[in-house]
Amino acid sequence: MADQAFVTLATNDSYSLGAMVLGKSLRNHNTTRKLVVLVGPNVSEPRQSVLRRIYDDVKVVDVLDSGDTAHLALMKRPDLGVTLTKLHCWTLTQYSKCVFMDADTLVLSNIDELFDREELSAAPDPGWPDCFNSGVFVFRPSVETYGKLLQYCTEKGSFDGGDQGVLNGFFNDWATADISKHLPFVYNLSSIAIYTYLPAFKQFGGSAKVVHFLGQTKPWSYTFDPQTKQISGGSQEAPTHPAFLLDWWTLYASAVVPMLQEQYGDEPFLTGCMESQESDTTVTTETVQVESSSSHAPMEPVMSSEQRKEQWEQGQADYMGMDSFDNIKRKLDTFLK
Numbered sequence: 360m361a362d363q364a365f366v367t368l369a370t371n372d373s374y375s376l377g378a379m380v381l382g383k384s385l386r387n388h389n390t391t392r393k394l395v396v397l398v399g400p401n402v403s404e405p406r407q408s409v410l411r412r413i414y415d416d417v418k419v420v421d422v423l424d425s426g427d428t429a430h431l432a433l434m435k436r437p438d439l440g441v442t443l444t445k446l447h448c449w450t451l452t453q454y455s456k457c458v459f460m461d462a463d464t465l466v467l468s469n470i471d472e473l474f475d476r477e478e479l480s481a482a483p484d485p486g487w488p489d490c491f492n493s494g495v496f497v498f499r500p501s502v503e504t505y506g507k508l509l510q511y512c513t514e515k516g517s518f519d520g521g522d523q524g525v526l527n528g529f530f531n532d533w534a535t536a537d538i539s540k541h542l543p544f545v546y547n548l549s550s551i552a553i554y555t556y557l558p559a560f561k562q563f564g565g566s567a568k569v570v571h572f573l574g575q576t577k578p579w580s581y582t583f584d585p586q587t588k589q590i591s592g593g594s595q596e597a598p599t600h601p602a603f604l605l606d607w608w609t610l611y612a613s614a615v616v617p618m619l620q621e622q623y624g625d626e627p628f629l630t631g632c633m634e635s636q637e638s639d640t641t642v643t644t645e646t647v648q649v650e651s652s653s654s655h656a657p658m659e660p661v662m663s664s665e666q667r668k669e670q671w672e673q674g675q676a677d678y679m680g681m682d683s684f685d686n687i688k689r690k691l692d693t694f695l696k
């Protein structure tokens with residue numbers, strides 16, 4: 360077991376918060392595998408120090424500085440910076456098998472059985488199920504594969520601009536070759552699926568093992584009040600899976616904040632957008648009261664997509680709130696980006 364590891368990546372301080380919560384969630388569910396986080400050189404020292412308390416190995420990766428083929432690849436394709444950093448996980452050759460998890464994922468139960476799978480195992484992407492989602496995948500570190508991936512990356516690029524496009528291009532028989540490489544969707548449950556297929560979420564969401572806060576607004580973009588358990592702000596629309604969001608915040612507030620406070624002093628660390636993405640400039644005051652998913656059946660979004668669609672069709676769009684022009688424009692912008 361010492362030669363198998365869960366691996367994540369954080370290139371900046373905001374994603375490091377996600378990595379802290381993910382690491383804690385893996386520990387809380389008693390994983391027997393090692394925990395590794397790849398960090399960019401921009402992750403500040405106090406954050407790295409907290410990560411070292413959670414992870415077995417905090418590895419600073421600077422693809423710009425590496426002097427290897429990744430460096431050359433990046434010279435040709437500066438647009439693929441974070442992507443190339445993520446591919447770096449293939450260089451962890453002291454491990455024979457790893458499970459990569461995005462820093463915006465949260466583990467809800469022990470998932471060590473994923474190590475029974477082979478490279479490249481992943482769950483379907485909710486937006487295009489013939490592609491796999493690269494937020495959770497099983498892989499085998501190998502210098503040879505790493506080299507081939509970088510070569511693929513520089514020559515073919517990424518059809519979506521990110522690592523998911525590269526990886527789906529490279530492992531392009533995933534959809535057809537071997538069904539055992541299709542992870543069940545509950546290993547990478549994303550908000551968008553809840554939103555687009557609510558009855559399935561009601562039926563199967565209770566057995567979710569990993570939730571993925573995919574998309575522009577990350578859990579750490581919100582603000583949390585531990586007294587009232589209210590999550591607010593950070594987003595242009597109400598969170599689509601508030602129960603899981605509350606799980607994230609509950610773990611963050613109870614297990615991560617005390618460690619941050621040891622580093623930085625008594626700041627509360629509960630306000631959103633802690634040096635978060637530049638795009639998060641607008642904060643609304645939309646607030647939701649939610650209950651934790653661990654003690655309850657999966658909850659519906661504040662208003663289901665169905666309800667919202669119905670209201671919209673009846674001419675009752677929420678023009679001042681969820682359906683305001685600004686929100687619609689922002690939504691379109693995220694699709695066009």
Ligand code: UDP
Nearest residue numbers: 368369370371374441461462463494573574
């Ligand atoms: N990531 C990072 N810094 C960034 C963007 C992404 O470290 O600025 C890492 C992080 O592990 C993140 C993963 O790359 O979870 C994929 O990006 P993201 O989760 O934002 O993409 P999404 O899942 O929303 O498509």
Ligand code: MN
Nearest residue numbers: 461463494573
């Ligand atoms: Mn993600």
